[in-house]
Amino acid sequence: MxxxxxxxxxxxxxxxxxxxxxxxxxxxxxxxxxxxxxxMVLTIVTVAISRxxxxxxxxVAVALLVATIKGSLVACYFMHLISEKKLxxxxxxxxxxxxxxxxxxxxxTHSNGYWIH
Amino acid sequence: MDIPYTxxxxxxxxxxxxxxxxxxxxxxxxMLFGALFASYILIRTGxxxxxxxxxxxxxxxATVNTIVLITSSVTMVMAWASLMRHRFGxxxxxxxxxxxxxxxxxxxxxxxxxHKFHDGLYPGTNNFLALxxxxxxxxxxxxxxxxxxxAYFLGPGAKLxxxxxxxxxNRVENSGLFWHFVDLVWIFxxxxxxLL
Numbered sequence: 001m002x003x004x005x006x007x008x009x010x011x012x013x014x015x016x017x018x019x020x021x022x023x024x025x026x027x028x029x030x031x032x033x034x035x036x037x038x039x040m041v042l043t044i045v046t047v048a049i050s051r052x053x054x055x056x057x058x059x060v061a062v063a064l065l066v067a068t069i070k071g072s073l074v075a076c077y078f079m080h081l082i083s084e085k086k087l088x089x090x091x092x093x094x095x096x097x098x099x100x101x102x103x104x105x106x107x108x109t110h111s112n113g114y115w116i117h
Numbered sequence: 118m119d120i121p122y123t124x125x126x127x128x129x130x131x132x133x134x135x136x137x138x139x140x141x142x143x144x145x146x147x148m149l150f151g152a153l154f155a156s157y158i159l160i161r162t163g164x165x166x167x168x169x170x171x172x173x174x175x176x177x178x179a180t181v182n183t184i185v186l187i188t189s190s191v192t193m194v195m196a197w198a199s200l201m202r203h204r205f206g207x208x209x210x211x212x213x214x215x216x217x218x219x220x221x222x223x224x225x226x227x228x229x230x231x232h233k234f235h236d237g238l239y240p241g242t243n244n245f246l247a248l249x250x251x252x253x254x255x256x257x258x259x260x261x262x263x264x265x266x267x268a269y270f271l272g273p274g275a276k277l278x279x280x281x282x283x284x285x286x287n288r289v290e291n292s293g294l295f296w297h298f299v300d301l302v303w304i305f306x307x308x309x310x311x312l313l
Contacts, residue, residue, distance in 0.1 A: 021201070022202060025201045025202055028198060029195065029198055032191055032194050032195065032198070033191075035191075036188070036191045039187045040184065040187065043180065043183050043184060043187065046307075046308055046312065047176065047180050047312065050176075050308070050312035050313075053169075056313070059312075059313055060313055063308035063309075063312055064308075066308070067304050067305050067307075067308050067309075070304045071301050071304050071305060074190060074297055074300055074301045074304065075297075075301060078190050078191075078193075078194045078293075078297045078300075079293075079294055079297045079298070085130070085131045085132055086131075087130050087131060087132060087137065088132065088137065088140045091137075091140055091141060091144055092140070092144065094144075095144040095147050095148070098148060098151075099147055099148065099151045102151045102152060102155050103151060103154060103155050103158060105155070106155050106156075106158060106159040
């Protein structure tokens with residue numbers, strides 16, 4: 001996506017409905033359809049991979065990778081994060097930091113054996 | 118008194134109040150589900166053994182539900198795009214479809230749950246099922262909540278389109294952001310619970 005387009009989308013969001021941006025919306029709709037197809041394909045891929053019964057660490061890594069790609073597509077295009085204002089991105093970066101801490105903290109304490117022994 | 122900055126953006130944030138509000142709410146939702154995912158990791162890594170999801174749960178049903186929810190995300194974003202194109206009739210069709218797909222998701226989940234109960238599998242049966250019911254239960258509540266808000270915008274809330282179409286479009290966008298978030302959570306729940 002070009003920065004011109006991103007700027008167009010941003011101003012669209014700022015001002016709401018303007019018929020000048022009808023062409024932009026048409027382009028958006030095409031992107032939505034492509035993202036939809038990609039999400040469907042990735043859903044089938046992740047189910048198909050699970051049938052191979054890979055070793056757990058590899059299976060987890062692959063499933064997480066596919067889910068992250070799918071989640072990013074939803075966040076970037078359906079939720080318009082790809083062209084969203086900096087303030088929202090900043091809020092999400094801060095959230096991501098705490099989210100990662102939340103997920104790794106228990107794992108770290110566990111690896112010390114603190115919780116199970 | 119009118120709610121400020123529903124149509125025009127605040128100069129300091131560059132956003133409407135509704136937009137920043139929904140994103141702050143979603144940030145808190147990330148932490149809510151994050152706490153449950155952290156519990157999952159802790160309980161699973163601490164367990165001597167862990168069942169593969171597909172030995173207990175119904176993967177084909179959950180795959181259909183994944184497809185249903187992703188499709189509903191597309192119809193949701195198309196509902197918003199229809200308003201951006203001033204096509205209110207098309208908006209109603211897409212919004213109605215989004216709510217209908219939400220219903221399909223909940224009905225399939227109902228069958229999954231009742232099948233588990235029929236087999237004597239309850240949240241108290243084991244840790245796997247405790248996590249399964251808690252995570253999917255909370256997620257189902259979110260699906261239901263999103264459907265209620267969407268139904269409002271399809272029904273009585275749609276009156277706003279006649280008096281203030283830009284505000285209405287912004288509201289539908291914000292409702293959509295919540296709906297996509299619910300879809301996003303399911304995208305992670307599905308492999309975590311069913312496939313690993």
